[in-house]
Amino acid sequence: MEKCVIMENDFIVFHGDLQQLLEKVETGEMIPRLQASHAPMCKFFTAYYVISGIRHVVPLVHGPTGCPLYMSDFVRTRECCETRGVPLEPTACTHLDESHVIYGGEGKLLEAAKEAYAKYHPDLIVILSCCCSGIIGDDVESIAREAGKLIGCPVLALRSEGFGGDFRSGYEDAFKLIMDLMEPPETKRKGTINILGARWGPNPTEFSWDLDEIERLLSDIGIRVNAVIAGGCTVEQIRHAREVELNASWCYDWGQKLGDLMQERFGVPYSRTGQPYGPTATKEWLLGVARPLGMEEKALEVIEREMREVEPDLAYMRQALEGRTAVIEISEFPGPIRALSLARMAEEFGAHPVVINVHPYTIKERMPSIKYILETGVNPEIILTKGLFHLGSFRSSKETEDELEEIVRGYDNVIFFGNSGRFPPCPVVNLTLMNPAFQPHYGFRGIKNIAALIRQALENENLPRSRLFRGMLYGTTAR
Amino acid sequence: MEQRPDKGPAGTAAGSLDQCTDPYLRCAFNGTAQTALGVSRSALLAHSPQGCDYLVNNAFASQQCDYMETVTLCTKLCVDEIVHGGEDLLARTIREARDLPISVLFVISACGPEIVGDDIVAVCEAVQPEVKFRLLPIECAGFRGSQYDGIDIALDTMLRKLVRGSGKKVPGSVCLIAPHANANPTWPADLAWVRQVLCRMGVPVVATLTHRTPLSEIENAASAEASIVLSHDAGQKAADYLHATYGIEQVCRGIPLPIGMTNTQRWLTALGERFDALKIAEEMVSKGERMVMETCRRKWPMARFLYRVPAAIVADATVGIPLVRFVTEEMEMTPQLVALYSSQRQVRELLDRELESLGLSPKVALGTDVYKTRKCLADARPRVVFGSTIERHASEGLSIPYIVEVVRMMRQFRLIDREYFGYGGVLNLFECVQNEWTMAWRSKEKRYQAKW
Numbered sequence: 001m002e003k004c005v006i007m008e009n010d011f012i013v014f015h016g017d018l019q020q021l022l023e024k025v026e027t028g029e030m031i032p033r034l035q036a037s038h039a040p041m042c043k044f045f046t047a048y049y050v051i052s053g054i055r056h057v058v059p060l061v062h063g064p065t066g067c068p069l070y071m072s073d074f075v076r077t078r079e080c081c082e083t084r085g086v087p088l089e090p091t092a093c094t095h096l097d098e099s100h101v102i103y104g105g106e107g108k109l110l111e112a113a114k115e116a117y118a119k120y121h122p123d124l125i126v127i128l129s130c131c132c133s134g135i136i137g138d139d140v141e142s143i144a145r146e147a148g149k150l151i152g153c154p155v156l157a158l159r160s161e162g163f164g165g166d167f168r169s170g171y172e173d174a175f176k177l178i179m180d181l182m183e184p185p186e187t188k189r190k191g192t193i194n195i196l197g198a199r200w201g202p203n204p205t206e207f208s209w210d211l212d213e214i215e216r217l218l219s220d221i222g223i224r225v226n227a228v229i230a231g232g233c234t235v236e237q238i239r240h241a242r243e244v245e246l247n248a249s250w251c252y253d254w255g256q257k258l259g260d261l262m263q264e265r266f267g268v269p270y271s272r273t274g275q276p277y278g279p280t281a282t283k284e285w286l287l288g289v290a291r292p293l294g295m296e297e298k299a300l301e302v303i304e305r306e307m308r309e310v311e312p313d314l315a316y317m318r319q320a321l322e323g324r325t326a327v328i329e330i331s332e333f334p335g336p337i338r339a340l341s342l343a344r345m346a347e348e349f350g351a352h353p354v355v356i357n358v359h360p361y362t363i364k365e366r367m368p369s370i371k372y373i374l375e376t377g378v379n380p381e382i383i384l385t386k387g388l389f390h391l392g393s394f395r396s397s398k399e400t401e402d403e404l405e406e407i408v409r410g411y412d413n414v415i416f417f418g419n420s421g422r423f424p425p426c427p428v429v430n431l432t433l434m435n436p437a438f439q440p441h442y443g444f445r446g447i448k449n450i451a452a453l454i455r456q457a458l459e460n461e462n463l464p465r466s467r468l469f470r471g472m473l474y475g476t477t478a479r
Numbered sequence: 480m481e482q483r484p485d486k487g488p489a490g491t492a493a494g495s496l497d498q499c500t501d502p503y504l505r506c507a508f509n510g511t512a513q514t515a516l517g518v519s520r521s522a523l524l525a526h527s528p529q530g531c532d533y534l535v536n537n538a539f540a541s542q543q544c545d546y547m548e549t550v551t552l553c554t555k556l557c558v559d560e561i562v563h564g565g566e567d568l569l570a571r572t573i574r575e576a577r578d579l580p581i582s583v584l585f586v587i588s589a590c591g592p593e594i595v596g597d598d599i600v601a602v603c604e605a606v607q608p609e610v611k612f613r614l615l616p617i618e619c620a621g622f623r624g625s626q627y628d629g630i631d632i633a634l635d636t637m638l639r640k641l642v643r644g645s646g647k648k649v650p651g652s653v654c655l656i657a658p659h660a661n662a663n664p665t666w667p668a669d670l671a672w673v674r675q676v677l678c679r680m681g682v683p684v685v686a687t688l689t690h691r692t693p694l695s696e697i698e699n700a701a702s703a704e705a706s707i708v709l710s711h712d713a714g715q716k717a718a719d720y721l722h723a724t725y726g727i728e729q730v731c732r733g734i735p736l737p738i739g740m741t742n743t744q745r746w747l748t749a750l751g752e753r754f755d756a757l758k759i760a761e762e763m764v765s766k767g768e769r770m771v772m773e774t775c776r777r778k779w780p781m782a783r784f785l786y787r788v789p790a791a792i793v794a795d796a797t798v799g800i801p802l803v804r805f806v807t808e809e810m811e812m813t814p815q816l817v818a819l820y821s822s823q824r825q826v827r828e829l830l831d832r833e834l835e836s837l838g839l840s841p842k843v844a845l846g847t848d849v850y851k852t853r854k855c856l857a858d859a860r861p862r863v864v865f866g867s868t869i870e871r872h873a874s875e876g877l878s879i880p881y882i883v884e885v886v887r888m889m890r891q892f893r894l895i896d897r898e899y900f901g902y903g904g905v906l907n908l909f910e911c912v913q914n915e916w917t918m919a920w921r922s923k924e925k926r927y928q929a930k931w
Contacts (some may be wrong), residue, residue, distance in 0.1 A: 042530025060499060064590065064621035065533050066506025072849075078889045081872040088872035090850060092499040101594060101622050112499035119499075120852055131528060131591040132622055135561060162528035163561050230741055251584050 006341040011403045018340070018355070020145045021382050022370055026368060028366035030384075040361070042162035044130045045071060046170030049199040050178070051158070052076060052089075053230030054238070056123040057413040058116045058341035062109050062140060063130035067162070070092040084208060086232065092116045096132050106138050110160075113155055123235040126177070127157040134161030154235070156180060168365045171199070175258040178238055179231060179265065185243040191293055192224045193246045196262075196270075197255025198231030198246045200438050209439035210446070214250055214276065214285075217443055220302045221290055229258065242266045248289045250442075251275055253369040274376060275338060276442045278345030278450075279307065279314060306444040313451035325411040327426070328380075329356040329404060329418035338361045338441075340373050342431070343380040344419055351415070353380040356404060357388045383407060398474040415457065423470050427457035501849035503820045503869070503887075505534060505773075506621030508589050510537035510629020510713070513659050514637070515617065517689025518697065522550040522581045526569050526599055527589030529555040531621075540712040542659060542690065543667060552576060556591055565592050566602050571605045573614065582694045583613040586635075589815050590766045593620035613694070615640055627713040627821065634688055634717040637697055644725060646702040651754055652683040654703035654727065657714025658690050662820075662867075662886035664797040668896035672903065673709060673739075676747065679763065680756035688717060701725040705753065711736065711796035711829060712821045733825075735833060736797060737900045738908070739805025740768055752899035767902030780909040781916040782810045785881075791816035791859060793852050793866035794886045798899060802865055802885075803833050809905065810912070814841045816859040822846030849873055 004036075014021060024030040048071045051059050061068035072091035080086035096105050109127065116125055125147070129140045144157035157176050160170055175196075191406075198211065208231070215225060226244050227237035245356045247262055248271040249255020257432065259270030273288035274281050283303050290299030307314075326346035330339035336358050342351035363370055387399030401422060408424040409413050416424045419432035430453060431441070438449040480657050494501045508527070512535045515523050525535050532553040539551060554572045556565050569586070575586060588599045603614040617636045619629050634657065658670040670690055677684055686692065686700040705728050706721050708714040716871040721727040737746035751760025790812040792802050799819045806812045817834075819826060834840065853873045856864065862880055864870050867887035872903045874882060885899070885908065897907040 040529060041533065042508040042528050045530050045533065064506045065500075065502040065625065066509050067503060067530065069502050069505045070509075070537060072501065073887075073889070077869055077872060082868065082889050087875060088849075088869070090501045093502055094498065095500050095502065096622050097624070098622055101590075108498055115498045130562075131589065132594065135594045153867055161591075162530040163556050163558055197571075262557060331676075 004373050011386045011399075011406065012383060013386055013389065014382065016382060018370065018379045018382055019374055021358070021360070022301055022367075022374065023302075023386070024361045025363045026367075031364070040365075041163040041170075043167065043170035043173070044128060044162045046158045046167045047128055047158055047174040048170075049075060049161035050125045050171055050174035052080070052231050053089075053180070053199045053232060054124060055232060055234045056089065058090055058120050058122040058125045058379065060113060060116050060125050060127045061091065061130060062096070062105065062112075062127055062133040063094065064132060065093055077303075090116075090120050090122075091122070094133075095412060101132060101136055104138060106132060106143055109133075109138065109140065109143045110147055113143065114191065115152060122244070123153055125151075125153060125155045126180070127155065127476075128160045129158070130160065131162050134164060136161065154181065166365055171404040172257045175229070176261060179258070179261060181235060181238045182241045182262075182266065183239045185240075187243055188245060189224070189226065189240075189243045191222060191295065192226050192244045193218070193248050193289060193293070194226050194241050194244050194268075195228045195231075195250050196247050196258045197249045197251050197253070198228045199254070209436070210442035211250055213440040213443035213445050216445075217282075217286055217302060217306070218289065221286065221299045223289060223293060223295060234470050242268060242284045244268060246271055246289060246292050248273070248285075249258060251337065251419045252372060253366055256368055256372070272372065274373065274378075275339040275341040275465055276342070277338070277446065278348050279310070279444075279447060280348050281341065281344060282443050282447070310444050310447045310451075313448050317349045317447075317451050317454060320349075320458055321346060321415065323413060324351045325414045325415050326351040326353045326412065327356060327404075327408055327414055327424070328353055329416070329422060330358055336366065337369055337373075339417075340370075340378060340380065344376075345380045346417065347378075347380070354407075354411070355380050355382050356407060356418075357384055357400060358382060358404060359388060360384070401474050415454070421469070421473055423465055427461045429453050429457045497848070497851075499885065503624040503848060504627065505537070505629075506619045506626060507619045507623040507629030507632060508587065509534040509538055510626035510631075510660075511587050511617050511619035511633040512629075513541050513626065514630050514633035514689050515587060515615075516542040516544050516549060516551075517659055517687075517692055518583060518585070518637075519548070519691050519693050520580075520582045521585060521694070522552065522576060522579050522583075522586045523587065524552045524554070524569075524572060524576065525587055525589065526554045526565065526592050526597065527556060527590055529553055529799045531589040535563075537752045548577075550579060550581075559593055561595055564595060565597050566599075569597065569599060569602045570606050573602070574609060574834055577610045578893075579611045579612070583615055584610070586614060588616070588620060590620045590622050592622055593618060593622075597867075613641075627660060630657055630713040631716045634714065637688070638700065638717060638720055638724075641694065641697045642725075643698050644701045646699055648704050649683055649685050649702045650704065651681070652685045652705070653677060653707045653730065654685055654700050654721065655687045656706055656708045656717050656721075657712075658687060658712040660710035660795075661712035663798055663897075664886065664888050665893050667894035668898035668906070669900040670709065671896070672898045672901045673707070676750070676763065676901070680750060680754050680759050682750075682754050688714075692807075701727070703727050705730045706816070707731055709736065709797075711800055712823075715825060716865045735801040735804065735829065738798065738801035738904055739809050740905060741773065741804055741808055742801045742900070743767065743901050743904075758912045762913050771902050771905050774906055775909070778826045779914055782909055784913040784916075785863060785912070786811045788812050789815045789859070789861045790863040790865065791818070791856060791861035791870075793818040793847070793856075793864060793870050795819065796821040796830070798886055800826070800830050800833060801921075803830070803839070804837060805908065806865065807837050807839065810909075812863060815838055815861050816842045816844070818844040818847040818852050818853050818855055820847060834867065853877075880919055881912075881915050883911050885911050 010337045068091050099132040127140045140157040144155045148155040227233040247259045262268045263270045271288040273285045274284040275280040346353045384402035414426040440446045535551050597618040603616040619632045685703045686696040706718045708718050718729045731749045735742045737743035747760040751757035792799050796819045864882045868889040871882040898904045
């Protein structure tokens with residue numbers, strides 16, 4: 001198939017491979033021109049995710065109530081309390097009004113920090129600025145320093161104005177800030193690592209089953225985890241983060257920045273590995289951690305044992321995927337980096353992966369991860385369609401559904417990896433992370449679950465799809 | 480502990496001495512978005528950084544919009560626009576939307592662009608000739624107040640800019656105000672009940688401000704003879720404006736909304752008296768009460784076992800104030816704490832009247848936040864809380880056996896809208912208690928494993 005052909009007057013706006021798409025994004029060719037299209041979260045939101053992943057922290061939002069309440073409802077109450085069994089922890093807000101916008105809110109912020117300490121007795125307060133306080137120029141860092149002298153816990157400040165950067169900058173700046181809590185090591189803890197890049201969601205790509213699988217395998221090898229930063233870690237664990245022998249990431253994309261920074265600043269080595277999807281990536285992940293710790297032999301034993309366990313599933317996946325085209329779509333779940341990891345896994349089992357609609361925006365924002373993925377030899381065929389660039393949200397849009405169906409018709413022997421909200425004329429492997437019945441996807445247990453999902457797709461291929469759900473998603477005029 | 484702030488933005492704890500709060504209420508931007516998205520065949524353009532678009536999404540869900548009909552857009556402001564201004568970007572984004580099949584595009588501004596002085600009104604005026612639909616700018620930065628202030632700001636702009644005042648009055652008609660300022664997670668059912676009641680009384684509804692409201696309805700709002708505010712938290716200003724400008728008289732003012740049998744009777748009677756439909760009202764009351772009693776006789780609500788159990792009500796004023804009487808009279812529990820998100824004067828006065836009339840003296844926290852609520856719960860130690868998912872988690876460790884989630888539920892989503900208003904509402908609230916009662920009895924651990 002000819003690659004990188006831009007077919008004007010057609011619904012395909014890009015057809016090539018990941019490397020070529022990356023080049024186009026780098027040169028600015030593939031950036032959507034419609035201002036109103038595709039709005040991911042702002043810097044404040046993503047900074048909040050990371051900070052809220054530290055136990056007994058009070059995020060003190062210096063702004064009006066809209067920003068913190070959205071996050072405390074969504075992240076704390078719903079995702080943490082309801083889904084993950086995390087207790088309700090406070091989100092404090094200085095509740096800026098018009099007079100503060102005119103006269104400044106620094107005085108109020110200092111009092112708020114003192115009051116937050118008195119009310120909540122936290123281990124840490126992190127002041128998060130938002131658009132209001134950022135524009136009026138409140139000096140949140142100075143207030144944090146001042147407050148830190150007056151109260152009994154550390155107070156940090158993060159400039160996280162929503163306009164101040166993209167969603168990625170919020171994550172990265174927050175991870176960087178956390179480094180300020182890391183104390184010089186008193187000792188080196190043998191066989192101990194940190195896992196980097198986690199957050200207390202609400203990102204649906206970050207349910208804890210995958211992390212549990214990683215921790216299970218590490219524990220079997222005899223590797224201890226000091227902290228999952230910042231997926232429910234304590235301030236104490238962060239303080240001791242430099243005592244570990246190695247940092248690893250459960251998702252290359254999110255851990256990479258902190259891993260690199262800790263390596264650069266503190267000399268803690270960082271294991272660069274992709275997501276453990278499928279046998280090869282899982283082996284690489286485990287060995288990438290075990291080797292530097294001198295625990296390769298034990299890791300190989302664990303891997304061998306686990307491989308024996310999943311051998312029937314591996315055999316099934318080989319037989320099911322060999323010679324097929326695996327069309328992988330990532331518009332909603334499971335997320336772009338996971339989709340590329342899936343592409344690698346599909347290729348490993350003899351399928352030809354074609355990734356649909358990885359938004360150029362996500363390529364731009366995840367540039368280091370995409371480059372790393374390319375370095376590891378993963379360079380799948382990519383197709384972007386017009387629907388992706390239409391005004392408004394592209395999720396569940398009829399245009400992208402029609403385009404997907406058309407693309408699938410253009411290939412032989414296709415299997416679709418995505419979610420059940422799509423109705424292509426081929427078996428659909430429902431990889432949504434919104435279905436806890438088949439989690440985790442990482443590691444060896446992930447292999448079992450993905451094999452089961454593929455089996456469901458193939459064995460039930462001829463069952464009728466839901467006219468109801470299709471009509472709900474795409475309207476009654478959908479094909 | 481009693482918090483009774485005299486001033487401060489509507490519905491907020493700003494009047495209290497707290498420097499930091501863990502709020503229940505979103506900002507004015509969100510309230511405006513909720514109101515604008517209640518207009519059908521419209522689209523909404525947030526002139527804001529991209530994060531504020533998520534507050535629009537929340538409003539979209541609250542108004543139960545259909546994404547196939549309603550488009551929301553965002554200018555996604557970045558540092559450049561904050562430094563150099565975002566007016567050009569706003570104009571460009573409006574032009575991008577020029578082919579949308581809508582009658583009105585609401586342009587709402589967030590904190591950032593308002594502080595840097597973007598003039599969204601001027602931009603809309605300049606671009607208006609280039610687009611077929613009406614442009615309606617609403618300046619509603621988050622710092623202007625709570626979501627209830629945002630609802631009032633949006634209603635004010637809509638009424639001033641869209642209503643045509645010269646039309647004839649429709650005899651015996653009403654305009655319904657702020658049905659969406661209601662923490663019942665499926666509040667459209669409350670609105671539907673009100674509409675059904677009015678229909679039976681022969682009272683035409685000329686405009687609903689707002690829920691699935693065509694632009695033409697808003698334009699004709701002045702033709703109403705009367706208005707009914709369907710919230711104790713927002714909408715009063717709109718009713719006052721309609722009265723002052725178009726002589727539209729407000730009905731049912733100062734009485735609790737129709738939640739529970741007594742409140743419903745009182746509310747229906749007030750309507751019947753105003754619209755010369757007292758007989759119909761009496762008939763509705765008698766039939767409704769009979770239906771509730773017969774249903775309860777058949778279904779056995781477990782609430783009856785909670786006789787004089789100490790209760791707390793943590794809610795907005797719209798649901799919370801009427802609940803006081805319902806919980807006390809019909810369910811025979813004893814409110815020991817009433818914590819309301821709002822703190823306006825009319826909320827305080829209405830609550831005071833209700834408490835006095837019932838002879839109750841519970842702890843009262845107006846403009847409460849999550850911290851204050853937990854402290855009050857720890858102090859009052861109720862056995863039942865009528866509240867939200869937040870109280871379920873915030874009351875951990877306080878040994879409160881029943882948390883009846885009636886407002887702002889996070890997980891127990893209803894596919895079918897359930898009203899709290901009227902007689903069906905009585906049963907729906909009983910059902911909430913019933914389910915919580917059942918869950919509290921469900922064994923948390925098995926004493927032994929079955930063999931099979």
